[in-house]
Amino acid sequence: MILAKEISADLCLIDDYLARKHAKSLGLTVTGTLGVLIKAKEKGLLKEIKPLLDEMIQKKFFIDKKLYDEVLEICKEK
Structure with missing residues (x-):
């Protein structure tokens, strides 16, 4: 953050x-x-996000269920 400000x-x-x-x-x-x-x-640049989200979750990247659903809605994958 310091560098970003600088x-x-x-x-x-x-x-x-x-x-x-x-x-x-x-x-x-x-x-x-x-x-x-x-x-x-x-x-x-990406055709689908859902497979990437699922892989991230599988690799222990925490994504709240509500946020997961919101992202898929934004990307018209739900």
Whole structure:
């Protein structure tokens, strides 16, 4: 976050909730892994997100069920 402020980064990739909250309080623009996947789908770089989400969950990346459903809804996969 310090480096992001120093270089005036356009975007910070942070998944941890508390770290995101702190980064936002510093005035940084933040997205997480799921935001990157959504953007990739919107740009046509990915055909489907659901298989990736399922694999992430299988590898112990925590995604809340409500958020999982929201991401699939945004990506029109639900």
